[in-house]
Amino acid sequence: EADIYQTPRYLVIGTGKKITLECSQTMGHDKMYWYQQDPGMELHLIHYSYGVNSTEKGDLSSESTVSRIRTEHFPLTLESARPSHTSQYLCASSEFLAGGQTDTQYFGPGTRLTVL
Amino acid sequence: AQKITQTQPGMFVQEKEAVTLDCTYDTSDQSYGLFWYKQPSSGEMIFLIYQGSYDEQNATEGRYSLNFQKARKSANLVISASQLGDSAMYFCAMRVPMDSSYKLIFGSGTRLLVRP
Numbered sequence: 001e002a003d004i005y006q007t008p009r010y011l012v013i014g015t016g017k018k019i020t021l022e023c024s025q026t027m028g029h030d031k032m033y034w035y036q037q038d039p040g041m042e043l044h045l046i047h048y049s050y051g052v053n054s055t056e057k058g059d060l061s062s063e064s065t066v067s068r069i070r071t072e073h074f075p076l077t078l079e080s081a082r083p084s085h086t087s088q089y090l091c092a093s094s095e096f097l098a099g100g101q102t103d104t105q106y107f108g109p110g111t112r113l114t115v116l
Numbered sequence: 117a118q119k120i121t122q123t124q125p126g127m128f129v130q131e132k133e134a135v136t137l138d139c140t141y142d143t144s145d146q147s148y149g150l151f152w153y154k155q156p157s158s159g160e161m162i163f164l165i166y167q168g169s170y171d172e173q174n175a176t177e178g179r180y181s182l183n184f185q186k187a188r189k190s191a192n193l194v195i196s197a198s199q200l201g202d203s204a205m206y207f208c209a210m211r212v213p214m215d216s217s218y219k220l221i222f223g224s225g226t227r228l229l230v231r232p
Contacts, residue, residue, distance in 0.1 A: 107161035
């Protein structure tokens with residue numbers, strides 16, 4: 001299993017503020033992901049990374065940006081938060097397993113963001 | 117189109133009884149994988165069980181088993197001997213190809229409530 005940490009767990013912030021959601025993992029996984037989840041709904045992939053200096057946009061369009069300067073760290077930034085950004089943001093990481101096994105994604109505890 | 121369908125928004129089960137959570141999927145890929153995750157009210161996503169499309173036997177992990185019926189494209193989760201701590205949202209997910217790796221697409225989830 002992966003140890004994945006997200007901070008803050010809860011964030012209430014005003015419109016127009018810049019915020020960074022932190023995600024770090026200690027297992028040395030190359031692949032990391034950000035998902036967005038509205039309450040009681042399915043998860044949608046918004047960003048992913050296959051390694052250092054690799055970042056890609058996911059299925060759901062998002063105004064957020066990400067960076068991957070270190071393997072263990074994958075922060076998500078919103079330059080100007082808006083009420084429409086209110087959601088839960090979940091970070092995950094995975095590694096490819098040899099021998100035909102799949103790479104299981106392990107999730108962090110999530111950040112619940114509320115923009116007033 | 118690749119899709120996961122969970123038709124039960126909510127389920128009740130009596131403590132110590134077994135419960136089946138339904139999941140059907142749609143894909144044209146020959147190689148795919150199916151996952152179940154548990155999401156308690158605290159928000160984190162907990163990996164429960166995985167089934168590969170070529171696995172001949174149904175996956176089992178403790179009290180969790182996956183009833184995989186390939187011809188019907190269903191991957192139902194069976195929880196035996198339900199416990200109060202099993203009350204949570206349960207998400208079925210499918211691994212689908214993305215670039216040179218994979219991503220997960222999620223169903224809308226089933227909320228399970230275990231009654232004492």
